[in-house]
Amino acid sequence: MLSALDKKILNAVQEEFPLDPRPFAVIAERLHTDEETILTRLETLKKDGFLRRIGAYFDSDALGYQGTLVALRVVPEKLPEVAEKINRFSGVTHNYEREGEYNLWFTLQTVSSDQTREILNELHAFPGIEDMIELPSAKKYKVRVQFRL
């Protein structure tokens, strides 16, 4: 169970994380506590599986990458194998099993359409995939993953 302080910390670190030599001290000051407490609580929250990571998120377009979303209809008994096959591609960042007419959805970032094509061709030959559709992103309106606790 998350304490009131834990929630405050998780909300705070989801906001702008300070670009300061002592970022956790800056957050501690905002929350009227000390740096040591913030570091200890965050370590615990990470260990307990609430916090995935603190990171820097770059605009993939600006770094020369292109993104696409791929939806698959996979025979249920083959799904774990297909999912693991997909996970092995390094440009795959999200891979989710979902309810519905397409039951496996993943995102893929590559540096060229050729690279995307190559990966999808390789995948398409994999047994158990009944249908595959590719939905390249046309325009990004929002990417902001934030959960207020």
Added chain:
Amino acid sequence: MIEEKDWRIVCALADGIPITYRPYAALAKKAGMGEAEFLSRLEELKKQGVLRRVGAVLQHRQAGFSANALCAWIVPKERLDEVGTAISREEAVSHCYSRAPIPKWPYNFYVMLHARDRKTCEEIADRIARDCDLGERKTFYSVREWKKESMKYSGAEK
């Protein structure tokens, strides 16, 4: 495209920011520069929009958000920007993209919605659709996460 020195920063950050007193000092060392330069270059990348955000990502299921739906709609081309802008203001929305439709799958507008339960998620989706005057919705609730990680830019592909 960014400079070689900035690529070193991007690569140094591939595993995230450590929970330590001086996290940037350690990352700067990895990137082969001083902490001050590392931070000022990050500031600059942020100003340019290359760096979108620095912050934490939660395990949303663990944190109580157990209804996570990918919703798809067909939105007329000329309304995409208006609808995309409006929906992006919604707190429950994490991702919103328009995508190129294909003949057998005409859905061109995609939204990731997160809520504590499915009932709430449905209510939000219905309200958004009503507010934006959207038609039929395809909804795909996630049932299992097979992979979720941050992109590890290596710069090696360049």
